[in-house]
Amino acid sequence: MRYLSWAYLLALFAFILLPVVTLVIFSFQDGRLPVPPFKGATLDWYREILTDRALMEALGNSLIVALLSALVALTLGFLAASGLARVVLPGSVVMRGLLIAPMTVSYLIIALGLLQMFNKVGIRPSLLATGIGHVVINLPLCFAILYAAIGEHQKSALKAARDLGAKEWQVLWFVAAPMLTPALAAAFFLAFTFSWDEFIIAFLLTRFDVTLPVEIWSMLRSGLSPATNAVGSLVFLVSVIVVVALELTLFRKGSK
């Protein structure tokens, strides 16, 4: 049983890591095709993509859209979660359901709906339109995480602050936000990642200024190339650094 377990673990790790390892190795390929045999190592492809203006612009666009849409989703989700945790409003259940609902709908459907509505009211496909779409998909996530994080302990602390005469914004800023920091950070990180990586909404709702996944998509049309490997490896490297950093700081503290 023990050997079987280790064999299974190794086999699954190989399956899971195979494409990523291949991607990284052949980003150094000294040749035109990122397939075996490996012809020797070069950094030429990295030089090429780092000086590619369209790619770097897309990278900047992605950062801006992810940062802003995650902040908006976090703010809206935070306010809604503290509101619904505070009082039992008539229709609370319906409101919660409505706020969570977009989570169960495919991104493609959300994108299509927004595209049609924006067409009708005359909003052109743009980074703004994409950002609005990303808030729609991330708001349920932020709301759900923060709502779950407000327990009885937090509720009574918020009530105490109010009873002692704190204004509503003071309660939120000085009491709720510090107490919910881990949840806020987790929600922000997830929202940022989902927006950063999102393709179909950005694909349908941008035209001239595109985000990184859309730019990578258009690179794919010219077939396999070590340049695409290099972009993919860089994106992978950044995510790994972020995940490992979070693991070492935020989640380690939380688990202890």
Next chain:
Amino acid sequence: MSIERQERQQGAALVAPALLWTLAFFVVPFAAMVMMSLAHMEGRDIVQGHDLGNYLKIFTDPSLRRGIFVSLEITVVVTLISVLLAWPLAWIIATRVPPRWRRMALLLAVLPFWTSYVVRSYSWALVLGEKGVVMNALVGLGLLAEPVQIMATRAATVIGFVHFFVMLLTLTIYSNLIQLSPNYARAAEDLGASRWQVIRLVILPLTLPGVMTGAFLTFVLCIGDYITPQILGGNNELSLPQLIMLQLGRRGDFPMASALSVVLMVIVTLAYAACARWLKMERL
């Protein structure tokens, strides 16, 4: 009384922005899409109507109807394979791996989960291609006489999907397993259950919530995904999302794209209803 009322007003004021956003950018566009699905094309113009012509066409036109079945088949197969592969992996990490390596093992097992979705599909195209690593190894080892075509087939789509969803399911099942008290297993062993019986009769049923949550997420994300079938499956057989994009691209047939989206939506809702009793979405 007035304090209670004031409380309510303030609570409502806090919820209002998020509700308005969801109404304006989710409910309204969705309603507009349902309306659009009742329209039809005349030449290049959209004519608003109130007929079910598009839906009728979806279920009579062979290529459109085929798309629904292709998507359902792929999604069901992917969900089953992913659960079967992920459960033992999560169990081994949660119980066999020494505690101090546990988080490390989990991190490694889901590392590619955090990379770009488009890039992940691309790297499978790289691996599975005719000249890719897998075919090279199989031919080199003498297991195959010559490369077999995997790219641009359903097999490639399924492999790409399974890769992603094994990681997702490992996460949900692992977090379920780690919350179980070891006393369940001990009690069962004391009562004379064999190790296999403990897993099958005690641990497995207790992880059902994690399995179902992961399986539902897999189903929803898989059936609505355009990237993986487009990059890996090619154009030989089209899934539902590929058909939707085709309607948009070819002649801007928004009514038909909308009708197909509504069908997709209905399928997801049915799936949700089927596993709702195990799901606690708010806990996610």
